[in-house]
Amino acid sequence: IERFSPDTLFALREAYTMQLSLRELTGNINPAERSIFRDIHVAPSLSARSLATRVREYLGVSIEDQISWSSAEAAFKKWRDAVERVGAFVFKRAFKQTGIDGFCLPDPEFPVIVINNKAQFTRQTFTLFHELAHALFATGGITKSDDGLLQHLRGRSLAMETAANRVAHEVLVPDDDFSRSFSGGRVDERLVESLADRYKVSREVILRRLADEGFVNSSDYGKWTARWGSSNRTARGKGGNYYATQGVYLSKQYAEVAFAHFYSGKLSVEELAEHLHVKARSIPGIEAQLFGTGS
Numbered sequence: 689i690e691r692f693s694p695d696t697l698f699a700l701r702e703a704y705t706m707q708l709s710l711r712e713l714t715g716n717i718n719p720a721e722r723s724i725f726r727d728i729h730v731a732p733s734l735s736a737r738s739l740a741t742r743v744r745e746y747l748g749v750s751i752e753d754q755i756s757w758s759s760a761e762a763a764f765k766k767w768r769d770a771v772e773r774v775g776a777f778v779f780k781r782a783f784k785q786t787g788i789d790g791f792c793l794p795d796p797e798f799p800v801i802v803i804n805n806k807a808q809f810t811r812q813t814f815t816l817f818h819e820l821a822h823a824l825f826a827t828g829g830i831t832k833s834d835d836g837l838l839q840h841l842r843g844r845s846l847a848m849e850t851a852a853n854r855v856a857h858e859v860l861v862p863d864d865d866f867s868r869s870f871s872g873g874r875v876d877e878r879l880v881e882s883l884a885d886r887y888k889v890s891r892e893v894i895l896r897r898l899a900d901e902g903f904v905n906s907s908d909y910g911k912w913t914a915r916w917g918s919s920n921r922t923a924r925g926k927g928g929n930y931y932a933t934q935g936v937y938l939s940k941q942y943a944e945v946a947f948a949h950f951y952s953g954k955l956s957v958e959e960l961a962e963h964l965h966v967k968a969r970s971i972p973g974i975e976a977q978l979f980g981t982g983s
Contacts, residue, residue, distance in 0.1 A: 695784040696830075702965065703793050703800045706777065706942060709963045710798040713945050718797045720941070722746075723775035725799060730824050736851050739824070740858030743817075746774060751865045755886055760809040763888035767813055769940075771801075771820060777939040778816065780805040791830040792819035799823040805936065807833075810890035817856035825851070860889050861897050875903050877912075891916060934966060935977035943978050 692700075710718075724746050730739060747770040757763045768778050776799050783804045789811060790803040801819040803812050815831045822829040827848050861883075869883060875898055883894045892913055898904045904912075943964065950960040961968040 693785040696788055699781060699783065699802060700791065700793075703779065703791075703802050705965075706779065706939075707793060707795055707798045707800055710777065710942065710945065713949055713963070716797060718775050719945055720773060720775040722773075723797075725775050725796065725824065728824060730826075736854035737858050737863065739821070740855045741862075743820070743824075743855070744859050744862065747771070751862060754888065757888055760813070760888045764809045764813045764816070767816055771816060772939060772941045775799070776801055776820065776823065777942050778803065779939045779942070780812075780937045782806050787833045789831040789833055790815040790819055792822045792828060794823045794826050794828055796826075800939075808890070810884070810888065810893070813860065813888070814856050814890065814893060817859050818852045821852035821855035822848070824855075857893060857897060857900075860893060861887050866897065870898075870903075872903070880912075931970070931973035931977040934964075934970070934974050938964065938974075938978070940978065943974075947975065947979070 689697075724743070728739070728742050728746060747767075749766070749770055753766070754763065757766060772778055778801045780803050783806065788804055789807055790801065792802070793800045801816065801823065803815050803819075805812075807815065811833070818831050819829065825848060829848065829852065866883075869886060870879070877891075880891050880894050880898070884891045887894070895904060895909060895912055899906065899909045946955070946960055946963045949955045950957070955963070957968050957971055961971055964971075964974065966974060
């Protein structure tokens with residue numbers, strides 16, 4: 689933790705205050721109709737593949753839905769919405785520290801996931817499910833862009849990171865469909881890109897899957913990922929609309945809880961702004977961005 693920048697430490701503290709706000713606003717009861725964290729029990733004997741299957745079934749997203757999505761950006765938005773509907777609160781921000789993709793703060797009622805908005809959408813999606821796995825394991829975690837971090841971990845930390853990676857891979861690229869889509873043969877970049885486009889994931893996710901199943905050796909895996917370099921790491925910005933940015937950063941479920949208290953007269957505009965971590969004068973613009981309305 690001593691290697692985290694002040695901005696990363698601030699992000700951790702800010703996420704914790706969001707959890708405290710949720711406790712205060714909801715009477716410590718998650719407003720989601722269903723909670724994946726209550727309904728899926730992660731036993732030590734449960735394999736990553738079995739857990740991924742349960743997660744996907746619980747989210748109710750079919751492979752047909754997934755492959756029909758128009759882009760990686762659309763896919764991330766759909767996955768984020770599905771995860772939020774079952775009890776998680778997914779925020780985004782731009783991290784100043786290089787190499788931080790996101791983190792989670794686990795909690796039985798209010799697990800918070802924070803994702804780096806600077807990352808490519810395929811990476812954001814992977815981070816979402818990596819951190820969801822951590823929350824299901826009831827362990828905190830910070831996802832870094834450099835997969836080489838695993839080489840420096842030992843014991844339980846290594847086991848948790850490896851399992852979280854495995855769950856994310858299996859959720860996003862289901863075994864049955866992958867087996868139908870790729871039944872063996874020559875692996876080249878065109879194949880990897882085609883499969884990545886099918887599932888709306890990064891090339892690295894597909895290559896990792898092929899490597900795990902013995903179709904790509906570790907030497908070639910390292911060469912390919914090194915050649916691709918940082919192309920999947922940084923997203924292109926779309927300009928500086930403050931209200932649009934805040935609308936993307938805020939967890940929609942969190943915002944709905946906070947605005948509901950404001951609408952019912954339980955919060956003043958100043959108190960609402962404090963819960964949303966914005967200035968009071970920004971509330972109308974953020975409200976219009978989130979809900980298509982404003983005052």
